[in-house]
Structure formats: structure tokens, C-alpha cells
Amino acid sequence: MSFSAILSQIAAESGFAALATNWQSGVMILISFVLIYLAIVKKFEPLLLLPIAFGMFLANLPMSGVFSYFYEIEHWYDAGVIGVMYAGVKSSLFPCLMFLAVGAMTDFGPLMANPISLLLGAAAQLGIYCAFIFANATGMFTPQQAAAIGIIGGADGPTAIYVANNLAPELVAPIAVAAYSYMALIPMIQPPIMRALTTKKERVIKMAQLRKVSKTEKVIFPVFVAAFCSLLLPSVAPLLGMLMLGNLMRECGVVERLSDTAQNALCNIITIMLGLSVGATAQGAIFLKPQTLAIIAMGLAAFCFSTVGGLLLGKVLCIVTKGKINPLIGSAGVSAVPMAARVAQLEGAKANPTNFLLMHAMGPNVAGVIGSAVAAGFFLTVF
Template sequence: MNFLDIAGSLLAQSGFAAMNWQNGAMILVSFILLYLAIAKKFEPLLLLPIAFGMFLANLPITGLMLEADPWYTQGVLRIIYSGIKSSVFPCLMFLCVGAMTDFGPLIANPISLFLGAAAQMGIYVAFTLANTIGGFTVGQSAAIGIIGGADGPTAIYIANNLAPELVAPIAVAAYSYMALIPMIQPPLMRMLTTEKERKIKMSQLRKISKVEKIIFPIFVALFCSLMLPSVAPLLGMLMFGNLLRESGVTERLTNTAQNGLCNVITILLGLTVGATADGAIFLRIQTITIIAMGLLAFACSTMGGLLIGKLLCHLTGGKINPLIGSAGVSAVPMAARVAQVEGAKANPTNFLLMHAMGPNVAGVIGSAVAAGFFMILFG
């Protein structure tokens, strides 16, 4: 066998020969997401692992996402992906989020609950649309709608329970829109609010006692789990993480949840969410429809929070800046930071971050409650 025969044989068995247009398209998409993560710094901790997972999964015949029996012969990313399919990663991520979250702004300003609830409007808009256009079951429609809450772990959790066959596109859509919040929300914020409204400075929040902060996670876990038992895995872990933070007696556990555990779960979850975006499966009309409805849901949720923010601004005589309503989507703390940036652009002395955190953390609870409601109805 001469050199040309050997080279030809190697090329025929290589990934180059197996490459198709779907793989090429998804690799191109992954490069765009990597650019946004690295050059534009759009939530790189989230977007970069997703983009690279997408890139790896679309390299032909690598077997990284191979399904096989027994389980230990599967591709390495497929084995890690079991943490998503079992809902272990989403629940652990909620624990980490709870350990990093200060519910003080929500406790100090309970009106934030209305903003957080209003910002779930997109969930019900997308659910109604998906259920109306046909092609989706009510369970699938509910799972698609949850994308509007901009809460990746909740979206994965409800998809696992109501539409396991749609976990991949729903997870990719939810996490991609979370990462792209700095691109999606500002135009909507400027469209629905006036410059005068964006300039509004809000008064300082009252100081919250330690007792209030300790009682809050226990009460929320108790009340919501009794009302909607199916949401206990998510909200229970969220409130457990928060109790670790607020108790003041578990510093080592809190630090682990906030840093080491959170970083590990972010890497594994992001990488495997991206790895589900296989071109042969992903570039279908159904998947593209899901992604489009997810974007509509997210936009409607943002608008719902802004419109109720405007209403509360009017009712309070201009004491509430409607921008904080956009933070009612549950992407913590990304949405709150965007509200702060937009407020500071209108008025450099404006500091809305802590005020926006109230609706932001209320949105986390709101999207989880919406998921539990859907699971009771359609589970």
C-alpha cells in the first residue's frame, strides 16, 4: 500500500469525510456564541461552556455524546449529561443560587412580588401559543413556556418531567437567552419606558433583621412545598442554600456552595447543555419553533415586568423606577445588573441594583411556582 492509499484511507475514516452541513452550521453557531462570550463578555461563565459543548458535540464521529449499554461505554459528555436528565444538576444549581442570594431586598419591599409575578407573563403567552398552533402536547407546551422565566434549572426540571424528548432544545434556548439578556432586554426597556421614568431615583431600602432573613427561607419552603409539592426539589434546595448563608453558623458550607460547587456545576451543566445541540437533531422545524417561541416568551416576560413597573410608578407618584420590573425574570443577578446599567445611563447617580434584586429573586420563586402549577395540571 503506497502513501496515497494510506492518506486516502485515513481521510475516508476521518471526521472531515463524515462532516455534513448540519454539523458545519452548528459549529458556526458555536463560534458566534464564543465570540459573544469572549469579545463581548455576554455572561461568559455561562455562554462559553455552552458554546464549547455545542462545538464538541458537532465534531463528527468523536462519540462524545454516544448512547450505549452498559452506561460506562457511553461518550464522556453523555455520562455527564445524566446529571441533567436526572435533574441533579438543576437542583444543585438552585442550592448554589440560594447560597449566593440575598432575599433582603424582597423582604424589605414586598411589592417586588408583583413585579416578579408580572414578569412570568411570557410563560403563559408561550404556553398558550404552543398549545394553539398544534404539534405540541400540553406538557410540551408547558415546558416550552417556562423558557419565558429565564430560569435554566427550572426549564430543565419541568422538561424532564413533562417533555423529556424536548430537554435539549429547551435547555439550550433557556440558557442562551439567559446569557444574552444584555442584548435582548435593553431595547425593550428603552421602548416601553420614558427617559424621565428611567431617571427616577428610589429611596433606600429598610434594613432587614437576621431573624427575618432566617425565617424567610423556612417559611417559603414550607408554604410553597405544601401548596405545590412537585416544586419542593427546586425551592427546597434554593431555600436550603439561602439558610446556609443567613444562619451565620455554616461559613465553610456556604463558601463551598457559593464558589467550588457552583463553579463545578456551572462547567458541567453548561458544557452538557451545549452538547445536546447536535446539528442532525437540532436543525429541525420543531426545534427552531421552540427557540422562536422561547424568545417570544422571554420578551413578553420582560415587557410584563416593565408594564407593571410603569403602573406601580404611576400609583406611587413616581417612587418606583419601572426599569426594575424587567428584572422580574429569574436570571439572577444578570437581569438586575442590566436594570442598573440602563438606569445609570439615564441618570449617572442612579443606583437601582438592590431595588432590582427584589423582583429578580421574586422571579426565581415565581418561575418555580409556575413550573409546579404546570406539573400538577399536566404531570
């Protein structure tokens, strides 16, 4: 075989040739570049967005072999490095372990110090039910699929994956990508809504310092919540149980090594594998379909409605308490911890540089984690 023939064969069998005939993969690669830009340059939750974007990039490189679904191959070990990781998503192992890590990093003190935060966290689940009703009304989705789509509005990636695995496993990929992408893009999505629904007078409100919560309260809280919610909605026990176990390890003070591992090493490892796995599911041929694009659009609408729900109740509470509650903290009722709370803090500081809303916003924020898990348990029980 001549040298030119060898070069021609290499060119014909290369990924470049395959990419030239596969426009969907090309589009997804361009989208991954945009997400990488947002993660690195704009710093939009880079710990989450960067692995998602790079997983999307790798999986859409033709013939890369990094990701295959188990049903597409004969042996599980031929699924590719990210394909093997995806088993942790499909089995709900990663979502549950992520909840363990989140619980170990979460301080429920602001919620216990200001129980009214529970109402804000509940109101910020509005988008879940709005998206469910709309998706169900379109006729494009079954009630189970509509419920899985609605959970995107809680801005809780692990919960969205958990519900999708149980109710609509065929939609895990688009739901996971939508949930995690919107979580990462909170700094872009929420501020315009916050400014549109609140006045300058409301945004400058300074809130009183929270009371100190005792260690006994902090130890009892995770045990009580795990027991009450699991008895009320048994299907939510795996998620909420792991969340509260992580929090108990944090607060009890006798397992510092376990708490430190959950907060750091375990969280970082699961973030990498979960992000790569979720991103890799966004393959062009599968992802760029009308049904998938509808899920992405409804997920965005659900997230926006959840933000609106928290803000509107925040405005009501501001009136009822005669200006003692800044409505901005209502936006943190979505369960993206601590991203949503940080956005509320930043918006409050822009209106009033002396304003410090972070700890006040953490109350609705952690309440939103519980709220989205309860909503998931409700859907799992009904459907």
C-alpha cells in the same frame, strides 16, 4: 499498502470527510463560534455561555465520541465524557444542585425590604403563560410539551430543565439550550425592550434607600417559603427546597464552610458540567428541525413577553406611587439572577449616572426565581 493509499484511507475516514457530508453539524459549529465570540469579546455572561458554546462545538465534531445518549449505546460508560455528565441533567440532579448554589448566593433582603417586588416578579412570568397558550394553540405540541416550552419565559435554566424532564423529556435538549442561551444573552435582548417601553423621565427616577432587614427575618424567610410553597405545590419541593436550603446556609451564620462551598466550588463545578451537557445536546441532525426551531422562536418570544410584563407593571406602580418606583426594575422580574438586575442598573445609569438601581432590582429578580418555580409547580400539578 502504499503510503498514498494510507493517506487516502486516513482522509476518507477523518472527521473532515464526515463534516463535508453533514451540513447540519457545520451550521452548528458556526453557531458555536458566534456564541464563543459573544462570550469572550462581548462578555455576555461568559461563565455560562462559554461552556455551552464549547459543548456545542465538541458534540458537532464528527466522530468525536464526546457525547451520546444512553439509549443509543449498550453501556452507559460508552456515552463519552459529556454524555456521562448529561446524566446529571436528565436526572434533574444538576438543576437542583444549581438551585442550592443560587440560594447560597442570593440575598432575599431587598425582597423582604420591599414586598411589592413580589408583584413585579409575578408580572414578569407573563411570557410563561403566553408561550404556553401559543404553543398549545399551534397543534404542534401536546399540553405537557407546551407547558415545558412556556417555562423558558422565566429565564430560569434549572427550572426549565426540571419541568422538561418531568413533562416532556423528549424536548429537554432544545428547551435547555434555549433557556440557557437566552439567559446568557440578556444584555442583548432586554435593553431595546426597556428603552422602547419606558420614557427618559421614568428611567431617571431615583428610588429611596431600602430599610435594613434583620437577621431573624432572613433566617425565617427561607424556612417559611419552602414550607408554604411545598405544601401548596408539592411538586416544586425539590427545586424550591434546595434554593431555600442554600439561602438558609448563607443567612444562619453557623455553616460558613458549607455556604462558601455552595457559592464557589459547587457552583463552578455544576456550571461547567451543566453548560457542557446542555451545549452538547445541540447536535445538528437533531437540532435543525422545524419543531426545534419553533421551540427556540417561542422561547425568545416568551422571554420578551416576560420582560414586557415586568416593565408594564413597573409603569403602573410608578403612576400609583407618584414616581417613587423606577419601571426599569420590573424588567429584572425574570429569574436570571443577578444578570437581569445588572441590566436594569446599567440602563438606569445610562439615563442618570447617579442612579443606583441594583439593590432595588434585586427584589423583583429574586422574586422571579420564586415565581418561575411556582409556575413550574403549577404546570407539574395540572399536567
